[in-house]
Amino acid sequence: MMDPIVQHPVFPRTGQPLKQLNMIAKKPPVDIEFCDLNYSIADSRVKGGWRQLLKYVNGKFRSGELTAIMGPSGAGKSTLLNILAGYVTAGVKGSIKINxxxxxxxxxxxxxxxxxQxxxxxxxxxxxxxxxxxxxLKLGSTIGYHKKLAVVDEVINLLGLEKCYDTKTEYLSGGQRRRLTVALELVNNPPIIFLDEPxxxxxxxxxKQCIELLKxxxxxxxxxxxxxxxPPASLFQNFDQVYVMxxxxxxxxxSPGQLVPFMSSANCICPATSTPADYIIEIVQMYPENINALQTHAQNGKYNMRCNKEQRQNQIESFETSEIYQDTTQAGISFQDVDYPTxxxxxxxxxxxxxxxxxxxNKSMLYIQFFHHLTSGLLIGxxxxxSGNDASQILSVFKYCISINVFFMYTHVMSPVLLFPLEVRLLKREYFNRWFSLKPYFLAVTVINLPILIFCGILFVLIVFCLSGQPMEFDxxxxxxxxxxxxxxxxxxxxYTIGxxxxxxxxxxxAPHILAVILALGxxxxxxxxxxxxxxxxxxxxSYMRFGLVGIASSLFNNRQDIPCEDFYCHYRDPEVLMQDMGMDRTLPVYQFGYIMIFTVFFRIIAYLALKYRMTSELRNKLVYYATKIVKQKET
Structure with a gap:
């Protein structure tokens, strides 16, 4: 008898086995069983301060099956999915078992x-x-590049994306984008796939295409x-198991076919003119008193109404799944093998x-940044x-120093504030599904923007420095x-911190409120x-702008001879007098540069921690959960 681990499932579109996907990414089938799951969140509007979202529900979702969690809005569908997926664990009571x-x-x-979603x-x-x-990212460096391409082609063909092989993602239709999101997660052959409102x-x-694909x-x-x-009535029977909340x-x-007999046994007769899925949602929404009767009859999920044929088949599958899980765990997926693949x-x-x-x-963004620095440099210059070589205009030069700082500050704060939140939304899916760690991602974000920032910054500085007539000295x-x-x-x-x-x-x-304070202190x-x-x-x-203003001013005025004056008397002919009046005497730009770099590192550390907090919803949920619990204990 062939080892069940190396049996290849049949390729749904061509009838051929998925050789590459199963050869490269062997994973065991997994059954998920949960018992007496209870989950509450803090809500001051509810008596006692806690609102119960899940109420001791039970169930078992089997491998080889497409399971639909259904119910009206606010029924607890997404909450149950988040808990089963491990997206939420804080405050969850009950047990979850894998095989x-x-x-x-x-x-x-x-x-x-x-x-x-x-x-x-x-x-x-x-x-x-x-x-x-x-x-x-997901298959690791031990697998060759050509084998990875074979897996990619196999998954693309499986999901029917071969016609848009070279199409950019922004030009995909809604159905194609949904299939692509599934394909991206299928590339490492995960045994369990959770989907929120696909x-x-x-x-x-x-x-129809989406549900058939999941099937x-x-x-x-x-x-x-x-x-x-x-779900549409025509597709309701496509599900292997339905879990209504x-x-x-x-x-x-x-099973979907057992829904009508189940409702009949609970004295909720489904009219011939209604579809079962629509009717059960209608009666629990319009007549809440039916909820207790139905959940009691279903034993809150413990009683699973399955067809006899399905029961026999799943008993066999349950036994085989257990053996497969044991063998595969011993074959390589161990408790120590939990790091990222790369x-x-x-x-x-x-x-x-x-x-x-x-x-x-993204040429439009590059052009915008280039012309923004070019036109701003020409305008300020x-x-x-x-004015840089005229003592009568030396106060204007000081305003010029402020303008340079304001330009760099607002330009490079507002871009991440407006763009980075979009990156965070994309990051959330990839990070939770363990494509990569947050540290290399944040380092890559930092490094990728350095060349354009430095190039455009030098372009701007070169223009304003020359046009304003500053001393042409390299230092x-x-x-x-x-x-x-x-x-x-x-x-x-x-x-990045704000974004x-x-x-x-x-x-x-x-952002503007923070920048106004920084500017005022500067x-x-x-x-x-x-x-x-x-x-x-x-x-x-x-205020790092204070150090920027002092640094730019000291780079222009320190150790400088008397500036020519077109008027009869110029109070600031000697630049040292201006530096003393402004409280900036005996300052060196190297120290100001060092202080600013300390702020640079500090802001990025804070941005990384903020991003990690936002990505790790578990940390956020745990903090809220325990904080609320402590407050409630003190009140009582």
């Missing part, structure tokens, strides 16, 4: 993929390029679990290459034209450029000489 054993989250994360895919990449990146936003034809995948010994609000209870668990530097190189390709293709130009670009780097880090913490709307409100006390209050000296040191 009869307690779930180990590290191993489980290795074996499952969660496809969220939004069809978010990386822009400016073709279908093939997206799949190759996923294969390189048919949302699709037309009837696309819904094909489940027949490859995969456990496919999806939430769906109300209402108000946190399970009101039916079994190393830190491999992840960094793959992600950096992907970002470089996307940036190169034109306003302060020739002065060097420190002028370094301080200005370092202000841009620090500002970019601040922008990682807030969405676009809130970030675009928060120019506070200018003209007071050294008479600034001690406590204000401490406060203004939190």
């Amino acid at each position: 009869g054993k307690p779930r180990d989250m590290k191993l489980f994360n290795k074996l499952s993929s969660y496809i969220m 939004e069809d978010l895919v990386q822009p400016r990449l073709t279908v093939r390029e997206s799949m190759v990146v996923a294969a390189n 048919t949302t936003g699709l037309d009837n034809v696309s819904i 094909k995948i489940s027949k490859m010994d995969r456990t496919v679990i999806c939430t769906i609000h109300q 209402a108000n946190g209870y399970c009101v039916f668990n079994g 190393s830190f530097w491999t992840q960094f190189i793959i992600l950096l290459s992907r970002m470089a390709l996307q940036m190169r293709r 034109g306003i302060f034209y020739g 002065r130009f060097l420190w002028f450029s370094l301080v200005g670009i370092s202000v841009g780097l620090a500002s970019q880090g601040l922008g 990682a913490t807030f969405d676009i709307l809130n970030g675009s409100v928060v 120019v506070y006390g200018m003209g007071y000489k050294n008479k600034i209050e001690s406590f204000m000296k401490v406060i203004i040191s939190f």
Whole structure:
């Protein structure tokens, strides 16, 4: 008898076995069983302060089956899916078993993929390029490149994406995008696939294609679990198992063909003019008193109404699945094998290459940045034209120093604030499904933007430095450029911090408020000489723009001879007098540059921590859960 591990499921489109996918990414079939799952969230509007979303529900979802979690809005469908997928664990009571054993989250994360409701895919990449990146990250470096391409081609053909092989993702239809999101997670052959509302936003034809696709995948010994609000009547029978929820209870668990007999046995006769799926959702919505009767009859999910033929088949499958799980665990998927498939530097190189390709293709953004720096340099340089070598205009030169700082600050803060939240949404799916670690991703984001920032920064600095008539001395130009670009780097880090913490709307409100404070502190006390209050000296040191302003001014005025004056008397003919009046005497640009770089590193560390907090919903949920619990205990 052939070993069940090496049996290849049949290729649904051509009748050929999926040789590459199963040869490269062997994974065991997995059954998920849960018992007495209970979950509550903090809600001050509810008596007691806790709102119960799941109420001791039970069930078992088997490999080789397509399971639909159904129910009206607010029934607890997505909550149950999030808990089963491991997306939420804080505050969950009850047990979850994998093939009869307690779930180990590290191993489980290795074996499952969660496809969220939004069809978010990386822009400016073709279908093939997206799949190759996923294969390189998820299959590891031990598998050759040509074998990875074979897997990519096999999965693309399986999901019917061969016609849009070289189509960029932004030009895909809704159904094609949904199939691509599934294909990206299927490339490493996960035994369990979770999908949250996979048919949302699709037309009837696309819904049919989507459900048929999921059915094909489940027949490859995969456990496919999806939430769906109300499936079309023509596709209801395509599901192997239906799990209907209402108000946190399970009101039916079994085969679609057993739904009508089940409702009849609970004295809820389905009219001939209604479809079973629509009717059970209607009666629990319009007549809440039916919920208790149905959940009692279904024993809150413990009672599984399956066809006799299905029962016999699944008893066999359950036994085989257990053997397969044991053999495969011993064959290589061990509890120690829980790291990412690729190393830190491999992840960094793959992600950096992907970002470089996307940036190169985003020509409109490159043109915008180039012409923004070019026109801004010409505008600021034109306003302060020739003022750098005229002592009567030296106060204008000081305003010029402020303008340079404001330009670098606002330009490089607002770009991440407006663009990075979109990246965060894309990152959420890839990071949760363990494509890569957050550290190489954030390092790649930091590195990919350096060349364009430095190139455009030098272009801007060169224009404003020359047009304003500053001394053509290399040291002065060097420190002028370094301080200005370092202000841009620090500002970019601040922008990433805001973009990682807030969405676009809130970030675009928060950012100007923060920048206004930084700007006010940056120019506070200018003209007071050294008479600034001690406590204000401490406060203004939190403004990196202060160091930028002092650094640029000192690069222009330190160790400089008397400036020519067209008027009879110029008070600031000697630049040292201006530096003393502004409280900036005895300052060196090298120290200001060093302080700004400290802010640059600090902002990026904060941005990384904010991003990690936002990605790790478990951390956020745990903090909220335990904080609320402590508060409630103190109140009682």
